[in-house]
Amino acid sequence: MDFRIINDETLPKIMELWDYCFEKNDTPFFKWYFNEYCLKENMVLGGFDEKSGNLMNMLHLNPYTINLRGRDLKLPYIVGVATAPEYRGRHLFAPLLETAFSVLRAQGQAFVLLMPISAGIYRPYQFDYCYYRHRYEMPLAALPKGDKVSDMSLHRTGLEKVEVFQKVYDTVTAAYHGVVKRDLKNWLHLLAVHQGEQIKAVLVKRGEKVAGYMFYSIDDKTFAVQELMAEETAARDSLLQFARQHVTEAENFSWLAEVWDKTYLHLQDQKYAGSLQPFMMARCINVRQALLQLTDIAADVQGTLSLLINDKTLPLNNGLLKLEINASQINIKSTVDMQDIEMDVAAFTQLYFGQFSVQELAAENRLKIHNQEAASLLDRLFPKCHNYINEYF
Numbered sequence: 001m002d003f004r005i006i007n008d009e010t011l012p013k014i015m016e017l018w019d020y021c022f023e024k025n026d027t028p029f030f031k032w033y034f035n036e037y038c039l040k041e042n043m044v045l046g047g048f049d050e051k052s053g054n055l056m057n058m059l060h061l062n063p064y065t066i067n068l069r070g071r072d073l074k075l076p077y078i079v080g081v082a083t084a085p086e087y088r089g090r091h092l093f094a095p096l097l098e099t100a101f102s103v104l105r106a107q108g109q110a111f112v113l114l115m116p117i118s119a120g121i122y123r124p125y126q127f128d129y130c131y132y133r134h135r136y137e138m139p140l141a142a143l144p145k146g147d148k149v150s151d152m153s154l155h156r157t158g159l160e161k162v163e164v165f166q167k168v169y170d171t172v173t174a175a176y177h178g179v180v181k182r183d184l185k186n187w188l189h190l191l192a193v194h195q196g197e198q199i200k201a202v203l204v205k206r207g208e209k210v211a212g213y214m215f216y217s218i219d220d221k222t223f224a225v226q227e228l229m230a231e232e233t234a235a236r237d238s239l240l241q242f243a244r245q246h247v248t249e250a251e252n253f254s255w256l257a258e259v260w261d262k263t264y265l266h267l268q269d270q271k272y273a274g275s276l277q278p279f280m281m282a283r284c285i286n287v288r289q290a291l292l293q294l295t296d297i298a299a300d301v302q303g304t305l306s307l308l309i310n311d312k313t314l315p316l317n318n319g320l321l322k323l324e325i326n327a328s329q330i331n332i333k334s335t336v337d338m339q340d341i342e343m344d345v346a347a348f349t350q351l352y353f354g355q356f357s358v359q360e361l362a363a364e365n366r367l368k369i370h371n372q373e374a375a376s377l378l379d380r381l382f383p384k385c386h387n388y389i390n391e392y393f
Contacts, residue, residue: 070296354385
């Protein structure tokens, strides 16, 4: 297989495969993605048949900046993974992914993100979930009626008020971890896609101050929340009351809320309390680089431990590392000491992202502890976090 970074000459083959596997070429998203975004903002890798020159498979690397361990970190979001039907069943994804990893490591990247169609496709390559959501699916009328807050008002609005949405988003997500730092370009891309897909918007105000917004759609009798950001609980409840008022236009309600959302406490029927929904996967592609990027280390986190990392796909990640932590700095070097902790790169990724603690991963046999003092140190180096992300392309 011949791997290539896609250019304008080979882009039509990418477009044809996308049309076959994902959105059709007459849909708003397809038109926006390939006219305004693809190759202008991202990088695409393709695997080609060396004899025929046909495109065999592809993946797209869309750039984002997320806040990770107190640092704004640029990393790619893998989308558009597809294999042409005539080449399926040949296990061609692995070499394409390995090529992508090599390119990204050379660029200094430490992590990648991915939203899977099926986790089973990507877990063999040691991707794992670092983001979860709380899924609500219920009859629209089952939403709580609630009490109207006297100084709160609702205002339907167009999608052109970028600065209003951005201010609320930045305020709400300031306390979140792993969240995308949306700049003006990100917002313009997002709202352009929403416009094409006929997503609607509503603001909630307390007095004259905007306290939240909701992007939503009404399709096939379902009121679907695309994104709800509220600076206070009363603002969230007002937006949900707004949704409930659409019982003449819709019958059902769908929302992927933050994993810590407590709306279920106000529901009258417990069967609609919702469920935990795995959302976004991540993978570390350069363990040393990831450790060197740690800057948000508490001053009282001090000590030494030996960490053994196993990576089946990227042998360069394999190794026994000594971590020396002192004065909010970390020093890393190879060692022949006995390992204190051992784990695979998937568990390391989940630990780094703060999705699970050392003890939680150990309880599920995702890592092995040989030294409890070292485990305590590693837990303090990587405290658990409130992860949130809501990007789809």
